[in-house]
Amino acid sequence: MALFDVAADAYVRFMGRFSAPLSAPFADIGLAGVDATARVLDVGCGPGMLTRELVARQGEGNVSAVDPVEAFVGATAASYPGADVRRASAEDLPYDDDTFGAALAQLVVHFMDDPAAGLGEMTRVTAPGGRVAACVWDHAGGTGALSAFWRVVHRCDPAAPGEEALPGSWEGDLTRMLTGAGLREVEETLLTVSRDFATFEEWWEPFTLGVGPAGAYVRGLNQIERAGLADALREELGDGPVTIRASAWTATGLV
Template sequence: MTTTAFDQSERRAWAGRAAAYAAGFARLCAHPVPRLLDAAEVGRGTRLLDVGTGTGTVAAAAIARGARVTAVDAEPSMVESAARAAPGADVRLATLPNLPFADGEFDAVVGNFVVNHVGRPRAALAELHRVTRPGGHLAVTVWATPAAPGQTLLGRAVEAAGVTRPPDLPALAAEDDFPRTEQGLAALLTGAGLTRASGETLRWDHRTTIEEWWAGPAAGVATIGQLIARQPAPVVGEIRSRFEALSAEFTTPDGELLLPHAALLARGRA
């Protein structure tokens, strides 16, 4: 299947950035992992596929449960990092929606925030369904909309600095998008042929620091990082100044940040 402009932009955004991701956003994305694995009923002996493994947090947690783990990611630096983080996992380079596995090869399939990063979410879910055995479990997470206050902090700083999204930084096509709600994500699974689909909202406060929260985007991580990286140095300085000012509402007495976040978790049966 031909990749979309969104897919191509995502590949550029993450190229070579595993270390920068691991130093910041990876801790944020680790919060739902236990619930994600529970939703997919991952335990000892489970043949699990972790799609979009990133730096291997889900894969490592599943191995600790005794699962037999295969993990894939579209970014080579992530594959290298995940292989180190999850020894014992079979970690491979692969891109949705074309996975190199047989029909029904896995007892369970999970994707922690991977659906946020594909140009055709419905095709991606159909492929995850294909490689899940009949009766097996599938579970995925995405960021909720509207976004929680902590998730919008960096975007607010960019907006306050007068920066707008350039037209050549593509968003997901309207016909490929879906409601980022419990019902919307569950419907995505149902549309992909899964049964007993349901969704829930996960909320947590992510503890970090101004320096850690700034470092990833400053290194070009994710779409927000790509937007910042395109700016001349004076504008980046203005974004940083606005970010520090806006961070005050989330600053704890010990000087750290406590950022409210919300994600959606959906599960279904093949």
Template sequence: MSFNDVPAEAYDRFMGRYSTLLAPLFLDFAGLDPAKDSSEGRRVLDVGCGTGALTAELAAELAARFGQETIAAIDPSPPFIQAVRERYPQVDAREANAEELPFPDASFDAVLAQLVVHFLTDPVAGIREMRRVTRNAGVVAASVWDFAGENSPLSVFWRAARELDPQVRDESLLPGAREGHLRELFVSAGLRDVIEVALEIRREHSGFDEWWAPYAGGVGPAGSYLASLDPDHRLELRERCRASLPPGPFVLTARAWAARGMVVQAAA
């Protein structure tokens, strides 16, 4: 899935409203250990940083937790990387793909990937790259919304879409989107001591129109699907979504699967 033509502000309105809530939970789960700080400081990489939801959490929290940090971030989307550079000038932000990280072996103490593995062309290859650039005994962690369990922020939308079109290709079959699959991918990529947990967020919406409006921005598979419909079908989908939600304000609960593993390099 390409986000190369998506403005950063459109992504912020669509997914950023949820990913910013997930970021602190995910960072806590990653379990970066202040006792492992070295005299050279710690280095952390944000893979698939998007517009910077996790990058912001890293920049704000890690210095307080661990002392001086060096944070790097990569994303294949030019507008997203430009936004991260402008918002967080202290971050080493580069345009790159997860499957080909532009860093030497063992460059980082931890590599984190929030809401990106499911969009990788080859998720195992991408996680192997994350392992490659992580030092021995370092941490790799990733998270993906629970699309298969219909507990994602987009589940109301996709449920209504399937009612109208049972053949619609939603996000439930994407890598890591079902319980246990992210762990399987981590093990296949050679990570050790892999664990998977569920992380849950709650987001209040003022009403239906506030919830619905960002879908018109064409962001991600849901936005692309909506844009592909003729006006009558778009209206019907919108009204089915409206009927599925309570009057505002209302709270949506969403769950993400998160996996964490350790890098153990083979002895020379």
């Protein structure tokens, strides 16, 4: 998770602007049929965008959250002191079997060291009849939150890395993984959110904070290369306002 070993505010400014609006429709799916008094788990909580939504629905005392990044754990724990927030990896969850009515992983499966193990752990700690859910941006289909960025990057630098091959980034892959974890009645859908930016700079500046693969790519450019990329992106998107529609594959199943 070194790609996300950044300050909590940097993550919020970069990805939080998309993950926050995604959290409500994702929670609708991840909590479908789950009792309002059930304990629920946010896996890979980051600075707490989904945690906020879960707390609003289930109450702080029923929400647990884990993340391997210490800064994110600290930020989430400070925001929700009544929740159980711990530093842990998805592949080794510090909970007993059958603890939760639901376990949700928002925009994290594709960055797990071992997605199969992580989903297996989510299934283990969820009680029979409970729900496990995960979502990943549609990187492969070109409609994710960062697709416009990577499209221009690859036009300028065809050898640049991207995110389109990450697990769960294409239709059907999350279904395959959740089914492999032993979940039943697995269903998959595409959730789409929209975010408006008044200016190009408002959209672009968070890419310079070093968050995730996109931020790491920008940080690796020299000053001239970075300015050239910004110019190419501005030519593509305009000076503003800029509207980004971001879609994420979302799958859920029952234990």
